[in-house]
Amino acid sequence: MSIKTIGRHLGLPVFHVLMILVLSLFIVSFIVLAAGVSPFTAFSLLYQGSLGSVSHLGHVMKSFFPMTLCAMGLVYTYRISLWNIGIEGQVIVGALSAMVLFRLFPEPQVPSLFFSLGIVSAFLGGMGWAMITGFLKSTCGVNEIFAGLGMNFVSQGLALWLIFGPWKRPGIASMSGTDPIADVYCLIESGPLSISGFELILVFILFIFTWILIRKSIVGLKLHASGSNPFASRLLGLQPTLSIHLALAVCGGFAGLAGLFQVSGVYHRLIPSISSNYGYLAILVVLLSGFDIRIVPIISFFFSCLLVGSIQLPMMLQIDSSLSGVVQGIVVMVYLVYMGIARHLNSRIRKPVYE
Amino acid sequence: MNDTLILIVSGVIAGSCPVLFAALGETLSEKAGVINLSLDGCLLLSALSAFAASYQTSSLMIGFLAAMMTGALVSLFLGIMTLYFRVSQVALGFVLSLFCRDLAYFFGNAYNRLQGVEVGPLPIPFLSDLPVIGPSVFSHNIVVYLSFLLPCALWIYSDKTKAGLSMKSVGENPYAAYARGYNPRLIRLCHVIAGGILTGIGGAAFSLFLKAGWGRPQGCEGTGWIALALVIFGSWNMFRVALGCYIFSFLQIMGLLFQQWFSDVPAQVFQVAPFPLMIFSLVLVYFTNRFSETSVGRNQRKYRLFFLTARFLSKPAPSHLGKTFEP
Numbered sequence: 001m002s003i004k005t006i007g008r009h010l011g012l013p014v015f016h017v018l019m020i021l022v023l024s025l026f027i028v029s030f031i032v033l034a035a036g037v038s039p040f041t042a043f044s045l046l047y048q049g050s051l052g053s054v055s056h057l058g059h060v061m062k063s064f065f066p067m068t069l070c071a072m073g074l075v076y077t078y079r080i081s082l083w084n085i086g087i088e089g090q091v092i093v094g095a096l097s098a099m100v101l102f103r104l105f106p107e108p109q110v111p112s113l114f115f116s117l118g119i120v121s122a123f124l125g126g127m128g129w130a131m132i133t134g135f136l137k138s139t140c141g142v143n144e145i146f147a148g149l150g151m152n153f154v155s156q157g158l159a160l161w162l163i164f165g166p167w168k169r170p171g172i173a174s175m176s177g178t179d180p181i182a183d184v185y186c187l188i189e190s191g192p193l194s195i196s197g198f199e200l201i202l203v204f205i206l207f208i209f210t211w212i213l214i215r216k217s218i219v220g221l222k223l224h225a226s227g228s229n230p231f232a233s234r235l236l237g238l239q240p241t242l243s244i245h246l247a248l249a250v251c252g253g254f255a256g257l258a259g260l261f262q263v264s265g266v267y268h269r270l271i272p273s274i275s276s277n278y279g280y281l282a283i284l285v286v287l288l289s290g291f292d293i294r295i296v297p298i299i300s301f302f303f304s305c306l307l308v309g310s311i312q313l314p315m316m317l318q319i320d321s322s323l324s325g326v327v328q329g330i331v332v333m334v335y336l337v338y339m340g341i342a343r344h345l346n347s348r349i350r351k352p353v354y355e
Numbered sequence: 356m357n358d359t360l361i362l363i364v365s366g367v368i369a370g371s372c373p374v375l376f377a378a379l380g381e382t383l384s385e386k387a388g389v390i391n392l393s394l395d396g397c398l399l400l401s402a403l404s405a406f407a408a409s410y411q412t413s414s415l416m417i418g419f420l421a422a423m424m425t426g427a428l429v430s431l432f433l434g435i436m437t438l439y440f441r442v443s444q445v446a447l448g449f450v451l452s453l454f455c456r457d458l459a460y461f462f463g464n465a466y467n468r469l470q471g472v473e474v475g476p477l478p479i480p481f482l483s484d485l486p487v488i489g490p491s492v493f494s495h496n497i498v499v500y501l502s503f504l505l506p507c508a509l510w511i512y513s514d515k516t517k518a519g520l521s522m523k524s525v526g527e528n529p530y531a532a533y534a535r536g537y538n539p540r541l542i543r544l545c546h547v548i549a550g551g552i553l554t555g556i557g558g559a560a561f562s563l564f565l566k567a568g569w570g571r572p573q574g575c576e577g578t579g580w581i582a583l584a585l586v587i588f589g590s591w592n593m594f595r596v597a598l599g600c601y602i603f604s605f606l607q608i609m610g611l612l613f614q615q616w617f618s619d620v621p622a623q624v625f626q627v628a629p630f631p632l633m634i635f636s637l638v639l640v641y642f643t644n645r646f647s648e649t650s651v652g653r654n655q656r657k658y659r660l661f662f663l664t665a666r667f668l669s670k671p672a673p674s675h676l677g678k679t680f681e682p
Contacts, residue, residue: 035462083445141641142634145392145445146587149580150630157627280453287446314464320571322460329454336447340440 020338024331031326037317045316046323050309058193062266063276064297064304065199066091066258070282071289071296072210073254076247078291079214080227080240084248086133086148087255088279089155090126094256095263095274096159097125102181102263103167111184118185119260126256127249129155134248138241152279160272167270177271187265196265206254211293223247255279281307284332303328357487363608364491371604372502373398373560373575377582378589378596379505380553384430386513386591387546388526388539389437390677392448393429394554395579396455401425401558403459403466406569410471418472419559426555427548429455434547438540441679452579459573466569474498474564498560505553506597513593522546526673529680539680557582584633590640590670603629640671 029039050060070087077084084090101114101121108114133151136142167178187196214220226233226240233240262274285303289296303324310324377398384391391397401422409418433451436442474496482493513519521542524532529539558575566574585603589596610625 031458031461035464085449136634136638140638141645142637146584146637147634150584150634153577153580153627153630157624161624284450284453287450318464320461320464322457325453325457326461329450329457332450333447333454336442336450337436337440340436340442344440 016338016342020331020334023338024327024334027330027334028327031330032319032323035319037319042313042317042319042323045313046306046309048309049312050305054192055194056308058189058195060301060304060308061193061195061200063278063307064301065195065203065265066261066276067278067282067285067304068203068297068300069206069254069258069261070278071285071300072206072293073251074282074286075210075214075291075293075296076223077251078286079220079223080243080247082137082227082244082247083145084130084133084148084251085145085280085283086130086151087251087282088275088277089148089152090129090252090255091259091262091275091279092152092155092159093129094122094126094252094259095270096155096162096259097256098122098260098263099162099167099178099181099270102185106182108182108184115185115264118264119257122256122260122263123253124256126252126254126259128252130248130252130255131245134245138244156272159270159274163270163272175272177267177269180269181263185264186268187261189265199261199265202257207293207297214293219246281328284328288332288335361487361491363605365494366608367601367604368492369495369499369565370607371600372499373557373565374578374582374585374603375502375505375597375600376557376560377554377579378585378600379509379593380426380550380557381582381586382550382589382591382593382596383509383513383522383553384547384550385586385676386526386673387522387543388529388673388675388678388680389434389543389547390444390448391430391433391547391550391554392445392583393433393451393455393579394582395577396452396457396459397426397429397551397554398558398561398575398579398582399459399573400429400455401555402562402573402575403463403558403569405555405559406471406562407462407466409563410466410469413472415472415474415563418563419556422555422559423552424555426551426553426558428551430547430551430554431544433551434544438543438547438680444677444679456576460571463569463571463573468570469568471568472563473567496564498556498564506593510593523673525680526675529675533680533682540682543680554579581629584629587672588629588633588636590636591672592670599629644671 032039032042048056050056070091074084074087098118098121101118105114129151133144133147136147137144163175163178169179187198189196191197214223222233222238223243223246225236226238226243230240233243258278259274262276262278263270266276267274281303282300285296285299288299306324306327310321313319313321313323377394381391381394404425405418405422408421409415412418429451433444433447436447437444476494477496477500478489478494479500483489485493513522521532521537524535525537525539525542529543532539532542557578561573561575561578562569581603582600585599586596589599606625606628613625
């Protein structure tokens with residue numbers, strides 16, 4: 001996809017997209033310089049660490065899949081103007097529910113059946129966790145931001161309790177996590193990139209599914225309508241409450257699958273930071289995409305490259321790997337601020353940015 | 356017995372200090388109608404700048420000033436962008452929170468595990484000689500004493516002064532305030548910055564005495580989110596928010612004690628406590644409001660006790676919280 005189409009999809013001319021990129025690059029270079037490192041060295045290391053070799057690209061894809069899943073889920077919730085900050089907790093609970101099944105049947109007779117059950121369990125787990133937020137929102141009038149935030153910390157506490165309590169390794173309980181799961185539950189990695197075909201196919205199918213559902217189907221239109229004006233959509237005979245539950249359920253399910261990827265594909269056990277912050281990063285991805293499903297994978301890939309590329313920074317340059325987070329934050333902030341100022345100057349548009 | 360008591364009380368008071376500053380700062384900004392979600396990152400960044408500045412100059416005063424400056428700058432940016440350029444408060448606050456955290460880790464790399472200056476204790480003359488109360492309450496440092504006075508000072512400000520009234524008016528109904536001749540956006544901006552300064556002091560309290568020094572993780576991750584939860588739990592009332600901070604700090608200290616009794620439950624699990632409480636108090640607010648709207652006369656008398664208790668426990672949010680104002 002060329003930069004021109006990205007610009008069109010962002011609803012911005014090419015010039016503005018370039019401006020945003022150049023401004024972000026400028027600010028990031030300034031910050032890197034302030035840490036006493038040449039920006040060129042840092043950027044070339046970021047590139048080499050992510051796209052420089054086939055094995056690095058494989059690592060990028062491993063973080064690309066869960067992040068894209070979360071971001072695609074968030075497209076549903078943003079479609080009805082919901083802030084699903086609770087996605088982080090939904091990833092954790094998805095991982096937990098997959099772990100429950102994997103631990104209940106450590107030696108399955110029919111591995112593929114039980115693995116499928118694990119998928120269903122992760123999906124339902126994330127979905128159920130998201131539905132709690134939805135219930136609090138629709139029935140108890142609790143703002144979804146605060147409910148989601150609270151549920152994130154509760155799920156984190158739950159994971160810690162399981163790791164240090166009932167699921168601790170015999171004898172020792174530590175931050176390194178539980179016992180590894182059985183080999184049959186680990187995803188098989190193949191090809192030169194050593195990525196799992198299962199993840200690739202699942203993400204691709206769900207991407208097409210989401211694209212059609214959000215942009216081409218009546219369901220997507222209904223979600224959009226009930227998000228834009230709940231009162232009018234109720235008069236039209238739509239059910240905004242149902243839409244909230246539907247969007248959150250799908251989003252939570254996707255996040256739960258991301259949790260399964262983390263357990264089966266990456267760590268092969270439960271660790272305290274099982275979600276790897278992918279939920280929060282996905283929020284940035286979707287914000288930057290302007291809620292457009294078509295450019296979500298591109299941005300998600302860019303973010304994964306930054307994430308993986310920054311791993312070797314501490315060894316090579318003695319700077320912290322959080323540079324990736326700095327770059328991601330800068331790009332999103334420059335985008336938000338740029339859009340805000342552009343809309344301010346174009347005073348005919350009275351609608352606030354993202355509200 | 357007395358020793359344990361002294362240990363608990365003094366631990367609670369010292370531990371609640373940074374979260375108290377952050378939560379009261381957030382209360383100030385939310386009362387004026389702006390949700391400042393950047394709290395968590397802001398705390399870390401100001402903790403770093405306090406440590407770095409005091410390490411370079413070996414002056415505590417400069418450390419605190421640097422932290423206050425950091426908090427003010429972050430919230431100034433948020434305030435200008437959300438109030439004057441209509442960027443979503445939640446979107447920008449959330450991004451800022453993640454960004455400031457990463458920025459703090461990035462610049463903090465050079466200050467990892469260094470020995471810096473620390474705020475020393477300053478026992479109050481006479482009062483610290485009292486039994487039990489003396490060593491537990493009056494033997495802290497000056498920042499902790501300030502945290503005693505802060506809720507009172509802010510209560511006087513918000514309830515007894517004209518400026519405080521204007522703050523509440525722009526939080527409840529900026530259009531009415533605008534018609535009355537106030538400048539809602541400027542008033543909001545000032546209170547957001549004031550909140551940021553208080554958050555900065557909270558951050559400095561972490562790196563200059565409570566968890567002195569800098570490291571990754573620093574030890575104050577997540578405190579900002581807890582402070583946000585406590586503001587809601589305290590239903591935007593200075594004293595309740597302060598009480599919430601003390602309860603939270605008490606839970607943390609008790610978590611350490613509990614851990615001796617239930618050794619397989621990690622201490623982090625007890626830190627989760629504020630969040631269910633926050634959700635519960637939000638649910639309570641909603642149902643009391645609905646109850647008072649839908650039921651009249653007999654029903655209200657019938658459930659009077661429940662109603663009064665619920666009203667006492669929770670009060671509604673400023674009604675224009677998080678919304679944009681267009682003159």
